[in-house]
Amino acid sequence: MPTTQTIYRTHRIQEISEHTQGLSITISGWVSSIRDHGELIFIDLRESEILQIRLNRDHLADFDQLAKIKPESTIQVSGIIIKRESDDYNSSLRTGTIELDATEIIILNMSKTLPFEIKKAHKTKESLRMKYKFLEMRSDSVQKTLLHRHKIIKSIRDSLDDQDFIEVETPVLTAGSEEGSREFIIPSRQHPGEFYTLPQAPQQFKQMLMTGGIEKYFQIAKCFRDEDSRGDRQPEFTQLDMELAFVSMQDIIDLNTKLFQKIIPAVYTSKWKIKPFQTITYKTAMDKYGTDKPDIRFDLFLEDITDIVRKTEFEVFKKPIQDGGIVKCIKVSHNLQTKKISKGQIEKLTLLAQSHGLGGLAYIIVKEDELQSPIIKYLGESVSQEIIKFTQAQPGDIVFFSAAHPKIANAALDAVRRKLADMLDLIPKKELHPLWVIDFPQFERTDDGSWTFSHNPFSLPKPEYLKQHMKITDTAEILAQQYDLVLNGHEIAGGSIRSHSPDVLTATYKHMGYSDEQIQKSIGHMLEAFSYGAPPHGGIAWGIDRLMMILEEKESIRDVIAFPKTGSGQDILFQSPSPLSEQKLHEANIRTTFLQK
Numbered sequence: 229m230p231t232t233q234t235i236y237r238t239h240r241i242q243e244i245s246e247h248t249q250g251l252s253i254t255i256s257g258w259v260s261s262i263r264d265h266g267e268l269i270f271i272d273l274r275e276s277e278i279l280q281i282r283l284n285r286d287h288l289a290d291f292d293q294l295a296k297i298k299p300e301s302t303i304q305v306s307g308i309i310i311k312r313e314s315d316d317y318n319s320s321l322r323t324g325t326i327e328l329d330a331t332e333i334i335i336l337n338m339s340k341t342l343p344f345e346i347k348k349a350h351k352t353k354e355s356l357r358m359k360y361k362f363l364e365m366r367s368d369s370v371q372k373t374l375l376h377r378h379k380i381i382k383s384i385r386d387s388l389d390d391q392d393f394i395e396v397e398t399p400v401l402t403a404g405s406e407e408g409s410r411e412f413i414i415p416s417r418q419h420p421g422e423f424y425t426l427p428q429a430p431q432q433f434k435q436m437l438m439t440g441g442i443e444k445y446f447q448i449a450k451c452f453r454d455e456d457s458r459g460d461r462q463p464e465f466t467q468l469d470m471e472l473a474f475v476s477m478q479d480i481i482d483l484n485t486k487l488f489q490k491i492i493p494a495v496y497t498s499k500w501k502i503k504p505f506q507t508i509t510y511k512t513a514m515d516k517y518g519t520d521k522p523d524i525r526f527d528l529f530l531e532d533i534t535d536i537v538r539k540t541e542f543e544v545f546k547k548p549i550q551d552g553g554i555v556k557c558i559k560v561s562h563n564l565q566t567k568k569i570s571k572g573q574i575e576k577l578t579l580l581a582q583s584h585g586l587g588g589l590a591y592i593i594v595k596e597d598e599l600q601s602p603i604i605k606y607l608g609e610s611v612s613q614e615i616i617k618f619t620q621a622q623p624g625d626i627v628f629f630s631a632a633h634p635k636i637a638n639a640a641l642d643a644v645r646r647k648l649a650d651m652l653d654l655i656p657k658k659e660l661h662p663l664w665v666i667d668f669p670q671f672e673r674t675d676d677g678s679w680t681f682s683h684n685p686f687s688l689p690k691p692e693y694l695k696q697h698m699k700i701t702d703t704a705e706i707l708a709q710q711y712d713l714v715l716n717g718h719e720i721a722g723g724s725i726r727s728h729s730p731d732v733l734t735a736t737y738k739h740m741g742y743s744d745e746q747i748q749k750s751i752g753h754m755l756e757a758f759s760y761g762a763p764p765h766g767g768i769a770w771g772i773d774r775l776m777m778i779l780e781e782k783e784s785i786r787d788v789i790a791f792p793k794t795g796s797g798q799d800i801l802f803q804s805p806s807p808l809s810e811q812k813l814h815e816a817n818i819r820t821t822f823l824q825k
């Protein structure tokens with residue numbers, strides 16, 4: 229790093245070492261800690277690193293004044309680099325054998341008493357950390373995370389630039405789109421009664437760019453969805469958005485696989501071991517793992533035993549099957565249980581299953597000479613034995629069951645599977661297990677029984693389903709050229725090859741029950757654009773926040789965003805959202821009445 233002499237600094241700490249002993253320097257930074265020993269005071273001065281400052285009463289006229297400096301004040305220190313007494317070495321600092329013997333200290337800005345210690349920021353209540361974000365940000369952990377985030381994004385930009393992509397900015401004030409989430413709306417002052425929406429993703433813009441001959445587009449894009457926040461969701465978030473013309477699904481998968489393999493080692497040189505990419509179909513993911521974003525770091529698999537238990541009189545299984553549900557199970561082999569699963573753990577798993585909609589969590593423990601379970605007497609000995617045979621369960625194994633509507637049965641067992649992995653310590657540390665999930669259904673049922681798109685209305689069906697697609701038949705069967713990238717159980721990217729022909733896109737909307745008029749209103753502009761020689765195209769978008777959450781090993785995406793919103797969508801520091809003054813509302817041509825407040 230070049231030395232830039234400013235009025236505050238002749239050097240940065242990173243330029244100082246044992247080799248610069250005797251050098252007279254001026255540095256500036258934050259008081260990380262201050263220790264008063266009477267005739268001597270020690271300050272740990274922090275900028276990109278820490279350097280110990282020695283304040284000697286004999287060298288500083290204002291010594292008593294300086295003793296009152298509060299932690300986290302900013303100071304400017306001039307002095308000479310000297311070697312420390314050997315019993316004063318600090319092996320945890322690069323600069324641990326030297327210190328700056330101060331000849332002058334200027335207090336640039338005195339800090340108030342802190343609401344929490346910076347070093348303990350991570351242990352502080354989140355609401356307090358959010359209110360004092362500017363203090364939490366001074367902690368080593370947040371500084372590192374923001375630096376890594378910057379480097380990942382830079383690495384993405386450099387890599388895509390090398391491959392002739394160009395970054396194009398797309399609007400934030402836009403019209404409603406068709407991505408399926410609730411949108412934020414912005415009233416228009418110039419067009420009273422009309423509204424902009426904030427984009428859920430630049431989906432339609434990037435497709436217009438393809439139509440406009442920008443063949444390789446990307447953007448680090450802000451996206452907005454008016455949904456309740458969760459650990460891995462925020463009302464505004466960042467995507468790496470990408471689209472290419474004249475590409476196949478495999479081209480996009482290959483390109484993104486290479487990008488992943490390039491950027492992560494570029495930033496985290498040795499922290500992460502990247503396992504080989506795997507690919508599975510949506511159907512296999514649902515069958516084996518009960519989710520379309522399986523965590524493949526551990527071998528626990530779901531099995532469907534609906535046919536085996538179909539004949540049972542056991543109400544817990546019988547009723548869901550009669551109602552069109554399924555029965556699935558998961559076997560925990562004794563090999564995986566370094567410590568036997570305890571009663572308390574089974575209770576915890578049961579509560580978890582219940583929170584996902586199951587009545588309870590039935591199980592069978594396989595013993596040397598018997599099966600142990602409260603359900604055997606209802607299930608019957610022979611059906612129980614059939615299950616054991618089917619699952620090849622051995623003495624010491626436990627089999628857990630989930631019987632419900634497929635959605636609930638799968639979701640509950642997926643949650644149980646993940647929890648078991650956690651309890652049994654099955655998750656390998658510092659490993660990334662990337663997985664492409666392909667062959668998603670083009671459509672899914674809504675709660676009211678009608679059809680909607682499963683991921684993206686612009687996805688193109690797989691070639692073998694195009695005939696049915698155009699005839700508007702077999703809606704449930706049609707598979708799309710759609711793919712997700714899943715990492716350690718989180719969906720980190722998703723995309724598709726698009727329907728670039730107006731006819732195919734129109735058919736998608738017909739499957740979803742749109743009339744010609746509704747289609748025109750909704751995507752007329754896309755159909756018009758595509759009818760001027762739009763190229764075949766496809767793309768993908770990565771959730772940068774989720775990726776960073778995994779790479780930084782954080783619990784929530786809030787921990788990798790400089791200014792996140794709370795779980796209820798508020799920014800405590802800047803106090804948004806907040807009411808507007810009458811005058812501002814008047815200027816915007818708005819009078820407010822609320823349906824609920």
Ligand code: ASP
Binds near residue numbers: 431684
């Ligand atoms: N726009 C899509 C999304 O945000 C991603 C894509 O299909 O490119 O999920």
